[in-house]
Amino acid sequence: MRMGFRDLGSSERSVRTGLWIARHMPPWAGYGLGQLVSRVIAWRKPEIFGIVRANLSHVVGPAVGDDKLDDIARRVFAHAGQCYYDFYHALDRPxxxxxxxxxxxxxxxxxxxxxxxxxxxxxxxxxxxxxxxxxxxxxxxxxxxxxxxxxxxxxxxxxxxxxxxxxxxxxxxxxxxxxxxxxxxxxxxxxxxxxxxxxxxxxxxxxxxxxxxxxxxxxxxxxxxxxxxxxxxxxxxxxxxxxxxxxxxxxxxxxxxxxxxxxxxxxxxxxxxxxxxxxxxxxxxxxxxxxxxxxxxxxx
Incomplete structure (x- = not known):
């Protein structure tokens, strides 16, 4: 089954993929992958990107231009990748x-x-x-x-x-x-x-x-x-x-x-x-x- 952008973080396959990455990649590589995925999402602009962007528009207000709003939304996905990596990487410790x-x-x-x-x-x-x-x-x-x-x-x-x-x-x-x-x-x-x-x-x-x-x-x-x-x-x-x-x-x-x-x-x-x-x-x-x-x- 193909995994789409909407499945990020919500499908079992995406979670297991994140676990594998966190266990087999060092932090610099895991974070770098998150940055890469965030740029692909910002470029492709799937529905989930539009949802995040719409939410953020209420937070930052109309004074923030479209390009800046797009960048903040991209950074949300980059930070999510870092957080998922750090969480999965930390599991099974005392x-x-x-x-x-x-x-x-x-x-x-x-x-x-x-x-x-x-x-x-x-x-x-x-x-x-x-x-x-x-x-x-x-x-x-x-x-x-x-x-x-x-x-x-x-x-x-x-x-x-x-x-x-x-x-x-x-x-x-x-x-x-x-x-x-x-x-x-x-x-x-x-x-x-x-x-x-x-x-x-x-x-x-x-x-x-x-x-x-x-x-x-x-x-x-x-x-x-x-x-x-x-x-x-x-x-x-x-x-x-x-x-x-x-x-x-x-x-x-x-x-x-x-x-x-x-x-x-x-x-x-x-x-x-x-x-x-x-x-x-x-x-x-x-x-x-x-x-x-x-x-x-x-x-x-």
Whole structure:
């Protein structure tokens, strides 16, 4: 079967190809291959390139010209190649090694552990920024046991990635009624749950303002925080060529309990979106989001 651009990262074949490359190529070659693939994608401009470009146009605004926008989109694919290589290359190492691969401040780790020891749940809402997979493993390496809520009905490639994450100590559960009940119990008992904050959910009943436009951001994270009174942190991974990967966190984000459940959820989602914007705005070339976050204006 031929693998197209849409299969990048989502098909089992693409994941297995990435694993082979990471195990048999040195970093300079793996990164170079990622740069080459990104240039081919920018030249061919498949549908997935258009999706990334459209998302970025909301982030950087109309002042950025077409050529600059094309280059930022190309850099997204180049950075994705680097992140996939580094993640696959790091697998099967002792858990403590991940602490050195992604920096997390001691103050955040202590804050989370203190809250959990007091019986308060912690909800970490992660962006698809830079090497978020390595970031999750680094949290585990700091002795934090967590449940990670992943995509419902994931494609074959994502299922394989979830198995790889689970092998490294993560409890990964696809979103379902049962896994959500488990997450709620865990948070109410002072546990740690992690899920995505920027993966679009077009099926939700309301859109959330994001960079000034209604977006498909999920309402579930705000709903989960309100149901459990957990401390909600927004977290994003960033890469710097001199210092490597680092996880940064914002929060806890205040959730309002006014008695109007729907309005509380919408307000909570807006507050989470505002925190999310800061990470994406700072490094749009590291926002690895390959699905439409905003409605297509041509279909309205």
């Amino acid at each position: 858990l403590h090694v991940y602490r050195d691969l992604v920096h997390i401040s001691d103050s955040f780790i202590e804050r989370v552990k203190s809250a959990m020891s007091d019986g308060c749940g912690v909800l970490v809402l992660g962006l698809h920024m830079s090497n978020f997979d390595l970031g999750m493993l680094s949290l585990c390496a700091h002795g934090l046991e967590m449940q990670a809520l992943s995509l419902a009905n994931p494609e074959a490639g994502f299922r394989l990635q979830n198995r790889l994450r689970a092998q490294e100590g993560l409890e990964v559960t696809a979103i379902s009624a049962e896994s959500l009940r488990t997450a709620i119990r865990r948070l109410k008992r002072g546990g740690l749950v992690m899920t995505g904050i920027d993966r679009p959910v077009p099926e939700d009943e309301a859109l959330v303002p994001f960079f000034g436009q209604p977006a498909y951001l999920p309402l579930g994270p705000a709903r989960l925080a309100l149901m459990t009174d957990a401390l909600a942190f927004v977290g994003g991974c960033r890469y710097h060529p001199d210092t490597g990967y680092a996880l940064h966190f914002t929060g806890p984000i205040d959730m309002l309990h006014s008695g109007d459940r729907r309005q509380d959820i919408l307000l909570g989602a807006r507050r989470l979106a505002a925190a999310t914007e800061e990470y994406v705005r700072a490094h749009p070339e590291q926002w690895l989001m390959f699905h439409p976050v905003w409605p297509d204006p041509s279909t309205r």
